[in-house]
Amino acid sequence: MPQYPLILPGHDITEALLNAMHPLFAFKAAHTDRSSTTTFAPDPDLILPLTGSAVWRVEAWLLYGAGSTGDFKTSWSVPSGATGNRSVLGPGSTASDGGADNIAMRAGVHNFGTTANYNGVRNSTGNLSFVLETATIWTASAGDVAILWAQNTSDATATRLGAGSYMTARRLA
Helix, strand or coil, X not given: CCXXXXXXXXXXXXXXXXXXXXXXXXXXXXXXXECCXXXXXXXXXXXXXXXXXXXXXXXXXXXXXXXXXXXEEEEEECCCCCEEEEEEEEECCCCCCCCCCCCCEEXXXXXXXXXXXXXXXXXEEXXXXXXXXXXXEEECCCEEEEEEEECCCCCCCCEEECCCCEEEEEECC
């Protein structure tokens, strides 16, 4: 199976070539809380720059906490002209087990800009739940991929995207 970057015999090993082999990584060192808003905004920590004319595999591991009123919703921002879909996996909109042991799950494939709603199943910003979102992105031009998020229903009780959440991107072609 071909790997990116393709290294042919006689190819010079350069700094740029070696850097192209590494995945990109973004990590949340501190919580971000949002209250009384349903307007999507990029997370300040989960943004990665993608090169154009490339294929990328992106994964977002999101630790969130939300009250049962505000809940949590996501969407993605991708470079202009990018194509592909994202897959989502996390507590469904009707999940109701506060111990997060036996809950209804959401699993689907959506456009980047489609809203994915997740229940504040643990009814707290201190007891976090987990969401996995992944995508293969074909970029036409360079630009950022970002996780956008907000409350699903405006609530004075904050919704939190927790420390320890992260996002990775690996160039495939």
